Structure formats: C-alpha cells, structure tokens
Amino acid sequence: TAGITQAPTSQILAAGRSMTLRCTQDMRHNAMYWYRQDLGLGLRLIHYSNTAGTTGKGEVPDGYSVSRANTDDFPLTLASAVPSQTSVYFCASSEAGDDTGELFFGEGSRLTVL
Amino acid sequence: GQNIDQPTEMTATEGAIVQINCTYQTSGFNGLFWYQQHAGEAPTFLSYNVLDGLEEKGRFSSFLSRSKGYSYLLLKELQMKDSASYLCAVRDSNYQLIWGAGTKLIIKP
Numbered sequence: 001t002a003g004i005t006q007a008p009t010s011q012i013l014a015a016g017r018s019m020t021l022r023c024t025q026d027m028r029h030n031a032m033y034w035y036r037q038d039l040g041l042g043l044r045l046i047h048y049s050n051t052a053g054t055t056g057k058g059e060v061p062d063g064y065s066v067s068r069a070n071t072d073d074f075p076l077t078l079a080s081a082v083p084s085q086t087s088v089y090f091c092a093s094s095e096a097g098d099d100t101g102e103l104f105f106g107e108g109s110r111l112t113v114l
Numbered sequence: 115g116q117n118i119d120q121p122t123e124m125t126a127t128e129g130a131i132v133q134i135n136c137t138y139q140t141s142g143f144n145g146l147f148w149y150q151q152h153a154g155e156a157p158t159f160l161s162y163n164v165l166d167g168l169e170e171k172g173r174f175s176s177f178l179s180r181s182k183g184y185s186y187l188l189l190k191e192l193q194m195k196d197s198a199s200y201l202c203a204v205r206d207s208n209y210q211l212i213w214g215a216g217t218k219l220i221i222k223p
Contacts, residue, residue, distance in 0.1 A: 042203075042213030058210075090157070103149075108155075
C-alpha cells in the first residue's frame with residue numbers, strides 16, 4: 001500500500017543551501033498539507049493546497065514555498081535553509097467533502113540544517 | 115490566541131484503563147480529533163467528535179463537551195503496543211487544525 005510517499009527520509013543540509021522535500025499521494029485527495037513537528041510543540045501548518053493549482057499559507061510559511069501542479073504531487077522547497085528549519089516534516093492529505101476531514105500522513109522527512 | 119492543552123506524559127499499566135484529557139480554546143469549533151503517533155512514525159487517525167458525548171471504537175473511546183472546551187481519550191485493556199504519543203487537534207472556524215503538543219503514554223508491564 002502506498003498512500004503518501006515522502007522523500008528523502010532524512011537529510012543533513014548546510015545552512016544557506018536549498019532543498020526540496022517531495023510528497024506524492026496516490027489516493028486522489030484534493031487537499032494536501034505540509035506540517036513541521038518540533039519537540040514540545042504541536043504540529044504546525046506550513047502551507048496547504050485545497051486543490052491542484054492553488055496553494056495557501058499556514059501558520060509558519062516564512063522560508064518555505066510550495067507548488068501544486070497536479071493532484072498527486074506537493075513539493076516543499078526551502079530556498080536558503082537556516083538552522084531553525086531543523087525539524088521533522090510531514091506531508092498529509094485529506095478527502096475534500098469528507099465530513100471528518102481525516103488526515104493521512106506520510107512517514108516524515110527528518111531535516112537537519114547545520 | 116488559540117490553545118490546546120494536554121498532559122506531556124502519562125504512565126499506565128498493561129491491562130489497565132487510562133484517560134488522556136484535552137482542553138481547548140479556539141476561534142470557533144468544527145470538530146475535535148485524536149491521532150496516535152508511535153515514536154519515529156506518522157500520526158494515524160483515531161477518532162473524531164463534533165457533537166457532545168462519547169464515541170466508542172473498540173478499546174478506544176473519545177468524549178467531547180463543547181460547553182467546557184474539553185475532550186478525553188479513554189483507552190481500555192491497555193497493551194504494550196499502545197505506548198505512543200496521542201495528539202489532540204481542534205478544527206477552528208476557518209477549518210484549520212490547531213494541534214496540541216501531544217501526550218506521551220508509557221505502558222509498563
């Protein structure tokens with residue numbers, strides 16, 4: 001079973017370098033999300049997309065950009081990484097029109113910025 | 115501001131019952147979620163409450179009181195595999211999810 005696939009699983013990155021975290025889903029969900037998870041904090045929304053071709057800013061969008069060229073892919077780009085972007089990043093999707101709005105998460109990408 | 119509060123850590127014994135509380139203050143309310151997250155893994159959906167009362171699903175139950183801004187997750191017949199973090203999240207008036215920091219549940223034999 002695939003669901004949501006994230007890559008890479010983990011990465012060490014020098015400060016100032018750029019990085020793209022990839023996210024692909026095979027569930028044909030309209031909505032997709034990028035969260036970061038830091039110790040002692042709840043999941044924080046970085047960017048989201050309600051449907052292909054549209055994106056929106058979440059709670060902590062600065063330093064990150066996204067695109068949604070098609071339904072399946074939702075890459076997250078760090079243009080110039082800083083140490084405060086060290087975190088675990090989760091991509092998620094949900095079915096539009098689903099009353100519960102249950103989120104399906106990828107396995108996460110652990111990013112360390114030195 | 116918006117806030118979700120839940121205990122940082124709880125310990126319980128295998129076979130016992132544990133209740134994990136969650137209190138919230140949000141701009142509007144459009145449902146409350148509980149997710150389970152094992153260490154190093156992705157969160158997975160457990161339950162959803164939008165009306166007051168108890169929702170039961172096997173060994174897990176979730177309760178909601180909207181007037182009190184309060185929910186709990188009840189885990190019965192605890193098993194070692196229930197050792198995980200339990201995340202409470204509330205969907206606000208903008209249909210955005212506000213997440214608590216999670217409760218780490220440690221199960222002892």
